[in-house]
Amino acid sequence: MREISPGDVVFSFTDTWIRAIGIVASHAYEAPKPLEFGQAGAYWDKIGWRVDVRFAQLQLPTRPSEHMAVLAPHLPNQYSPLRANGHGLQSIYLTSLPQNLAAALVDLLGAEARAIVSRYRVTEEAPIQPAIGLLQWEQHEMDRVRKDDQVPETMREAVVMARRGQGLFKQRVMSLERSCRITGVDREEHLRASHCKPWRDSNNEERLDGENGLLLTPTIDHLFDRGFIGFENDGDLIISPVAHPESLLKMGIDWTKKTNVGKFSDGQRHYLEFHRDSVLLRSKFLHEI
Helix, strand or coil: CCCCCCCCEEEEEECCEEEEEEEECCCCEEEEECHHHCCCCCEEEEEEEECCEEEEEEEEEECHHHHHHHHHHHCCCCCCCECCCCCECCCCCCCCCCHHHHHHHHHHHCHHHHHHHCCCCHHHCCCCCCCHHHHHHHHHHHHHHHCCCCCCHHHHHHHHHHHCCCHHHHHHHHCCCCCCCCCCCCCHHHCEEEECCCHHHCCHHHHCCHHHEEEECHHHHHHHHCCCEEECCCCEEEECCCCCHHHHHHCCCCCCCCCECCCCCHHHHHHHHHHHHHCCCCCHHHHCC
16 A cells, blocks of 8 residues: 555455446555544544545446456466455455456456546546645644643644744754755755654654654655655665655655665664654565565
């Protein structure tokens, strides 16, 4: 799920039928369980991965089990979404399909599916704001902080300012960091204090902990916050496989070369481990096989 990209095609398979096809509208991002899953609002304390997808219902759905003579030769040996009899696997929620299997499914679904995959249908709908769930979650957390009378007003203001990479949090980060780890920019007015463990995931103590931060320019802060880049404990730069190479170059990251940004403190390494596990858009599962 971490390596899905805008424009990817998703087949919705439920109750043995493919009933809809979607076009991915966002990269994966952390978010609470959506409103659609609950009966009384979002589950703000249940955080997982979310991808925004624009689905189109099929007028002529199909049942893969009725076409296994065509589909079976294209099933992958590992992590197949279908058994040999065409039934789904409960252990598979979202998986990558081989190109030939996806093409065979589109052929079975016919002209309607080809129109969706070619973007002729779904583009007629209103665009989805990228990572809207992330914005809603952070706004919820911001409102909760502002209304928490158990926290002194000065502390609440410091925590709110920390989300913007400013205030007390930035002062504490600047006691450890001197410049942007990627670009080398060292002018304070051009730098943000970026959280390694995101503000949205942290408690108030972690939100103000200087070791939970790096000084980054705004564009690098964006890449880091959304998981397009990360760092190993030894300082090696990690680039997500879904990051756009041309954009990286324009932002000052040469993805063709290995980059090491220097040593981190023990506290920073602790927070960077969280970033790699819970923010970085790189599937540990895929890269371990």
